[in-house]
Amino acid sequence: MDMKGKVIATDLDGTLFYPKKKFRLISMRNRRFLRRFIDDGGRLLIVSSRNISVRDKIADVLERPVDMVGCNGCFVTADQRFIYEQCFDNALLREVLEYVNRSIRPKIFLLSSRNHTFVMKRNFYTWWYIPYYFFQGALREFFVRNDDILEREMNEGYVYKVMLLVGIRKSATDKARDLVPELSERFPNVEFTWTGQMLEITPKACTKSQGIAFYLDYRKISHDNVLVVGDSGNDVSMFDSFPEHSYCMSHAEDEVKAHAKATIKYVSDLEKLLYPSEDGRPSKESKGEKL
Numbered sequence: 001m002d003m004k005g006k007v008i009a010t011d012l013d014g015t016l017f018y019p020k021k022k023f024r025l026i027s028m029r030n031r032r033f034l035r036r037f038i039d040d041g042g043r044l045l046i047v048s049s050r051n052i053s054v055r056d057k058i059a060d061v062l063e064r065p066v067d068m069v070g071c072n073g074c075f076v077t078a079d080q081r082f083i084y085e086q087c088f089d090n091a092l093l094r095e096v097l098e099y100v101n102r103s104i105r106p107k108i109f110l111l112s113s114r115n116h117t118f119v120m121k122r123n124f125y126t127w128w129y130i131p132y133y134f135f136q137g138a139l140r141e142f143f144v145r146n147d148d149i150l151e152r153e154m155n156e157g158y159v160y161k162v163m164l165l166v167g168i169r170k171s172a173t174d175k176a177r178d179l180v181p182e183l184s185e186r187f188p189n190v191e192f193t194w195t196g197q198m199l200e201i202t203p204k205a206c207t208k209s210q211g212i213a214f215y216l217d218y219r220k221i222s223h224d225n226v227l228v229v230g231d232s233g234n235d236v237s238m239f240d241s242f243p244e245h246s247y248c249m250s251h252a253e254d255e256v257k258a259h260a261k262a263t264i265k266y267v268s269d270l271e272k273l274l275y276p277s278e279d280g281r282p283s284k285e286s287k288g289e290k291l
Contacts, residue, residue: 001040001274001275002040002041003037003040003041003042003274004040004041004042005041005221005222005225006037006041006042006043006225006226006227006274007042007043007044007045007215007216007219007221007225007226007227008034008037008042008043008044008045008226008227008229008267008270009045009047009069009212009215009226009227009228009229009238009242010044010045010046010047010228010229010230010267011047011048011208011229011230011231011232011235012046012048012050012054013048013049013050013139013195013232014231014232014249014251014252015229015230015231015235015249015267016030016046016058016229016267017139018231018249018251018266018267020139021138021139022135022136022137022138022139023137023138024061024138025057025058025061025138025139026058026061026062027266027268029266029268030266030267030268031061031062032268033267033268033270033271034062034064034267034268035062035063035064036271036275037271037274038062038064038065039064042274043065043067043219043221044062044064044065044066044067045066045067045068045069045212045215045226046058046066046067046068046069046070047068047069047208047211047212047228047230047235047238048068048069048070048071048072049071049072049161049163049195049200049234050070050071050141051070051071051112051117051118051141051160052068052070052075052077052117053117053141053142054068054141055067055068055070055077057138065079065080067079067215069208069211069212069215070160070211071112071160071161071202071206072161072191072193072200072202072206072207072208072211072234073086073191073202073205073206073207073208073209073210073211074086074087074160074161074202074203074206074211075160075211076211076214076215076218078215078218078219083214083215083218084211084214084218085114086160086203086205086206087113087114087158087159087160087203088159088160088202088203089203090154090155090156090157090159092187092189092190093154093159093162093201094154094155095187096183096187096190096201097154097162097201099186099187100164100183100199100201103179104164104166104175104179104199106164106165106166106199107123107125107165107166107167107168108120108121108123108125108126108129108163108164108165109121109123109150109162109163109164109165110143110162110163110164111150111153111154111159111161111162111163112159112160112161112162112163113153113157113158113159113160114157114158114160115153115157115158116144116149116153116157117141117142117143118141118142118143118144119143119144119145119146119149119150119153120143120144120145120146120150121147121150122145122146122147125165125168126145129143129145130145160202160203160206161200161201161202161206162200162201163198163199163200163201164198164199164201165197165198166179166197166198166199167197168197169197170197172197173194173196173197173253175197176194176195176196176197176198176199176233177194177233177255179192179194179199180192180193180194180199180233183199188204189204190202190203190204191203191204191205191206191207193207193233193234193236193237194232194233194234195232195233195234196232200234207234207237207238208230208234208235208237208238209237209238209240209241209242210237212226212228212238212241212242213241223242224244224245226242226245227245227247227270227273227274228242228245228246228247229247229248229249229264229267229270230248230249230252230256230260231248231249231251231252231256232252232253232256233253233256235248235256236256236259239256239259239260239261240259243261244261245261246259246260246261246262247260247261247262247263247264247270248260248262248263248264249263249264249265250263250264250265251265
């Protein structure tokens with residue numbers, strides 16, 4: 001079946017990387033489906049808070065071309081090159097972080113930039129990240145734990161995104177979510193969102209939905225021809241912007257699922273929608289049912 005002109009825009013952690021495959025990166029069911037979709041003319045767009053290195057990992061695993069909206073919309077790639085990039089004003093970023101540090105005293109501080117996948121601030125809590133990183137296997141991203149590099153990136157670097165661990169208890173998820181409207185009102189020129197216990201901070205207009213829209217316009221693809229898939233708070237913007245074809249993972253928080261049109265268990269479940277049976281019966285999507 002011809003999939004030319006169609007795009008699957010999918011989040012990674014908890015979505016395409018579900019269930020986690022620490023050696024193979026992507027489950028075989030998702031690999032088979034995406035290879036079929038791309039071979040039939042469709043495009044795969046990774047939409048993630050991760051940095052650029054993960055795009056090439058996924059392309060190698062699928063043995064197919066992959067485009068990316070990275071760092072929650074701070075950059076967009078197509079055909080292995082950057083077509084959009086937005087970085088922080090360094091002075092504004094410092095002002096925001098000084099306020100946030102006074103307000104919540106984050107346990108872990110991570111910065112993503114043009115030059116570094118992750119730079120981590122050294123403190124007591126970051127020691128746990130070292131064994132965590134090791135056991136992530138194929139899912140891990142390279143990081144630098146160095147305060148001097150962090151300070152240099154903050155002052156002079158091309159910073160895409162900052163992630164702050166609000167707390168280690170489950171209640172920290174509620175705190176991170178509740179901080180978003182408060183901080184958004186105080187700093188209207190900055191984007192705030194949340195993923196679990198993490199607070200994510202990006203430059204203004206850097207959201208997953210805006211990154212997808214830029215990509216579609218660049219490719220001259222109708223906004224009606226994208227299917228968006230995600231599972232967390234930073235995916236809500238793309239659910240709201242592309243509501244007719246928005247799919248949330250069934251294990252997501254209820255407040256996230258409420259923004260999507262349907263729920264699925266695996267990304268490969270989209271195969272039922274894109275390749276409906278040939279017996280003349282309507283697909284589940286056309287009935288408005290949840291998979």
